[in-house]
Amino acid sequence: MVQLTAAADDGSKIEFTVSFSEPQAHYADVEMRISNIRKKEIEVSMPVWAPGSYLVREFSKNVEGFTASTNAGAALSSEKVKKNTWKIKTNGNKTVVVNYKVYAYEISVRTSFIDASHAFLSPTGIFMFVKDRLNEPVRVNITPFSNWSKVSTGLEKIEGTKFSYHAPDFDWLYDSPIEVGNQDIFEFDAAGVKHEVAMVGGGNYDKEKLKLDMAKIVEEETLIFRENPNKRYVFIVHHYQNGGGGLEHLNSTVLGAKRTGYTDAATYTNFLSLVAHEYFHLWNVKRLRPIALGPFDYENENYTTDLWIAEGFTAYYDNLIIQRTGAISEIDYLKILQAEINLIANQRGDKVQAVTEASFDAWIKYYRPNENSSNATISYYNKGALLAAMLDLAIIHKTNANKSLDDVLRNTYQEYYKKKGRGFTSKEFKEALEKEYGENLDEFYNKYVNGTAEVDCAKFLAYAGLELVNRANPKMPSLGVRTRKNIISTVIRGGAAWNGGLNVNDEIIAVNGERVEDINDYIKTKAVGENLMIVLNRDGIIQTLNIKLAASTDKSLQIDIMKKQTEQQKAVFKKWMKM
Incomplete structure (x- = not known):
């Protein structure tokens, strides 16, 4: 572990000590010591979200017992002035000590969790900040509970201490989760x-x-x-x-x-x-990033239309990378891509929401899906990954297998992170793609990035000697619902149920006078155009609806290797798979 000398920590005028008096009850005890105060009043706030997870989570809801005192222990007046902010009267004291407890019992990678066995501290839900001092260095002292003996974190350890750490500023602190316990290392x-x-x-x-x-x-x-x-x-x-x-x-x-x-x-x-x-993400998002994603506003949404690049491109590379390492074969990778193509092709929201809009609306839609989300939204992860794959193929094809999406990311990393020390704008990233591609990508952006046209995957896959075949049965009947034990969970946009008036939470009891255990299995025995008399329970009221079965519009797309490939197609595939 990289260690700092004690002298390197002398600049820290804000210091935290975290201990665990009641881990079995899921609490962290936090002391925040603020020095070098020159104001009669200061405000301390808890972030409302965790960078990388674009949802306001209101971490201050878990704070209890907020108090403020002098360095000598005398109480200072404090009041909560906003949902996540407390105002403290300093009475001329240059050092103020804040104490509070945080309840932590939500299992996820973005929220803190504490029990008798260990503590995971997600920093934006643990550490408060002083409004105008986010750029100052911070010291964090961890006091493990009882028989806990280990701390794992990206923070730099302070030499001569057992569990004390240094962050150059709050951005770094908030980007450094802490695991405390007896983890196997x-x-x-x-x-x-x-x-x-x-x-x-x-x-x-x-x-x-x-x-x-x-x-x-x-x-x-x-x-x-x-x-x-x-x-x-x-x-x-x-x-x-x-x-x-x-x-x-x-x-x-x-x-x-x-x-x-x-x-x-x-x-x-x-x-x-x-x-x-x-x-x-060590490169893409944390360093090569949309310009809105850092420095962060920890109290409000940080909007960008480019999460399809930040997350989508990363989602493309994750499976491509394990193919390059040999963990999966080229055929295995194509099966993964095939599943991605089918997922997008069969989600009605792809025709409603552009991937840039999905990026912007992550704060209100992606992390808060409802029963209609598949009809109205698209994932910037999945759609972004698909667009990345098609752009990669396009660049490799256009440059005769000399360049790829790798070159775009490497060059933008150098240009914006290394040279300019900032994020990129949407326009700048498009220009970076165009530079490697060799001509403008207006049509691609208008149709697939800012628009909702169906991606012509067959065109791009053909560059690599692959064909995309729809093997769906055009005569397959469909009611257009998803169910759980005959209770409707989703009504698919434009389907028979959508047009016929079936609702989410309707319980299907009988069809054409027969008791039905599984409506979707029952439909397989019918034909397109047949009328169904459906008896249902809607909020305790029995109703009957007549609905005509429609033909399924779902696609079953399969990637096949062309029997005859040109030398250029072979070269594109070889470059793409890094063979």
Whole structure:
């Protein structure tokens, strides 16, 4: 671990101490010591969201027992003036000590969780800030509970201390999750970087295998950008009976994993894809980023139309990277891409919401889906990944296999992060794509990025000697619903149920005088155009609707390798797969 000398920490005038007097009740005790005060009043606030997860989560809802005092312990007057802000009268004191407790019992990669076995501290939900002092250095002291003996974090350790850490400013602090407990820790070196892996909650993992496979991912991703910006990186992996998800940070990440999943091939592959995704964010998002994503406003939404690049491109590369490392074959990768294409093609929201709009509306839609979301929205992850794949193929084809999307990301990383020290605008990223492609991409953007036209995947796949075939049965009848035990969970836009008046939460009791156990199985025995007399329960009232079955419009798209390929198509495929 990189260590700072004590002298390097002398500039910290804001210091936190976190302890755990009642971990079994899921509480952290936080002391915030603020020095060098020159005002009669100061305000301290809790962030409302966690960067990387674009939803206002109102972390201050978990704060209890806020008090303020002098350095000598005398009480100071304080009052809550906003949902996440407290005002303190300093009475001329240059040092103020704030104490509060945080309740932490939400399992996710973006929220804090504390129990008798360990504490995971997601910083934006633990540490308050002084309104005008976000740029100041911070010291964090951790006092582990009872028999807890380890701390894992990307923060730099202060020399001569056991569990004290330094952050150059609050942006760095808020980007450095902390794991406290008895986690199983192992290390590996890759791309000149020391990597710590903190495994929490047990699991049937093979450390030596993970070291090799994770190192391959690190090396392969570093090859794209030709440098790794860290000297040390920390993986915090939380294990559950069933788990998943991840959240990126500047020099660390938090991952969720299935405790017993490491010996199942498919589950293990998914875990490696998650590792590849979050590690790729080390460059894309944390450094190469839309201009709105940093420095952050921690009290309000930070809007951008470019999450389809920030998250979507990363979602494209995660599976591509594990293919490049040999964890999956080229055919396996094509099956993953095929599933992505079908997901987008069969989601009605793709014809309603542009991927740029989906990016902008993440704050109100993506993390708050409802029963109509599939009809009205599209995921900037999935759609962004699909567009990245098509752009990659287009660039490789247009440049006769000399360039790829790798070049775009590497060059924009150098231009905006390294040289200009800022994020890119939407216009600038489009120009970067066009520079490698060799001509403008207005049509692509108008149709697929800012518009809702169906992506012509067949055209782009053909560049690599692949064809896209729809193998759906055009005579397949469809009611146009998704159900759970015959209770409707989704009514699909434009389908028979949509037009006929069926609602979400309707319980289907009988059809054509017959008791029906599974409506979708029942429909398979019918024909397009047949009338169904459906008896349903809607909020305790029995109703009957007549609905005519429509033909299913769902696609079943399959990627096939062309029997005859040109030399250029072979070259594009080889470049794409890095063969």
